[in-house]
Amino acid sequence: xxxxxxxxxxxxxxxxxxxxxxxxxxxxxxxxxxxxxxxxxxxxxxxxxxxxxxxxxxxxxxxxxxxxxxxxxxxxxxxxxxxxxxxxxxxxxxxxxxxxxxxxxxxxxxxxxxxxxxxxxxx
Amino acid sequence: xxxxxxxxxxxxxxxxxxxxxxxxxxxxxxxxxxxxxxxxxxxxxxxxxxxxxxxxxxxxxxxxxxxxxxxxxxxxxxxxxxxxxxxxxxxxxxxxxxxxxxxxxxxxxxx
Numbered sequence: 001x002x003x004x005x006x007x008x009x010x011x012x013x014x015x016x017x018x019x020x021x022x023x024x025x026x027x028x029x030x031x032x033x034x035x036x037x038x039x040x041x042x043x044x045x046x047x048x049x050x051x052x053x054x055x056x057x058x059x060x061x062x063x064x065x066x067x068x069x070x071x072x073x074x075x076x077x078x079x080x081x082x083x084x085x086x087x088x089x090x091x092x093x094x095x096x097x098x099x100x101x102x103x104x105x106x107x108x109x110x111x112x113x114x115x116x117x118x119x120x121x122x123x
Numbered sequence: 124x125x126x127x128x129x130x131x132x133x134x135x136x137x138x139x140x141x142x143x144x145x146x147x148x149x150x151x152x153x154x155x156x157x158x159x160x161x162x163x164x165x166x167x168x169x170x171x172x173x174x175x176x177x178x179x180x181x182x183x184x185x186x187x188x189x190x191x192x193x194x195x196x197x198x199x200x201x202x203x204x205x206x207x208x209x210x211x212x213x214x215x216x217x218x219x220x221x222x223x224x225x226x227x228x229x230x231x232x233x234x
Contacts, residue, residue: 035223044125045161045169045212047223061222095168102157102175106216108223109159111180113168 002026002112004096009117016086016121022079022096022114030074033099035110036081038092046092049081050099064090086121093118126151127213127226134232135203143229145196145213151224153194156216160189160198163210172211173198200231208233 008020022034036049049070050059058070069082079096093116099108128146135141145158152158160173171180173189176196186207188199196215200207213226 037225044228045214045225047225050222059222062220100174102159107157107175108216109157109171109174109214110161110169111171111174113170115168 002098004098004112004114006094006096006114006117009094009119011120011122012086013123014087014121017082017084018086018119020081020083020094020096020117020119022081024077024079024096024098027098029072029077033101033105033108034070034072034079035097035099036068036070036079037095037097037110037113038090039095039116040089040092043092051079083119086119088121091119091121125227126217126220126224127215129211129213129226129229131227132230132232134234136234137203137205139203140199140201141203141231142200143198143211143213143231145198145226147194147196147215149194150219151215151217152191152196154218156218158189158191158196159214160187161212161214163212165209169212203231203233205233207231 003025006022048061051070055072067085071080095116096114097110098112100111101108133141161169162172163169176191177189211229217224
């Protein structure tokens, strides 16, 4: 059974940093591209970052570019999100999500999601 | 500021058919990028409902169907059931933003 378990969320002050982790099981982690998607309280879903299977290719949404860094450790079946210079608008539940290609990377969809971890940015 | 627009809410009585639209533009759906749909039950993570415009993953009832045309896509739920009460999101790729994009979300209420 595919499982994705996020951890590392919590309360942080504006300008602070936090590192989220996502531990995968039930599939060959190193064979799948991974993403982070967030959802602000009462709001919709927002894709924020993608990482290739090897970790050599990374993409970010403009809203987090330059502040967040995605990474992975295939030996540990783990995905990470380093979040720096946090702002109040970064308050959200953060989900790690596996993607599956339909035809190519551009047609990919999120086939498995973790349960999410809440990040609250407030003083 | 999602680039895919959905109606905020739709409702229907048990057994009825409801449809949810997802309207995009020439940089996403209109450019030929595929559309996928997710169901998010209250307090839970999203779940894949439709992929590749009209394909259902194993385990998803055939009451759910998807279609795509020009710059928009639609999700139809036939034989509406109480357990279908949830938020629904469309998703595609946007070439102007160089990333994946989600719709604004639609809350389905079963009357």
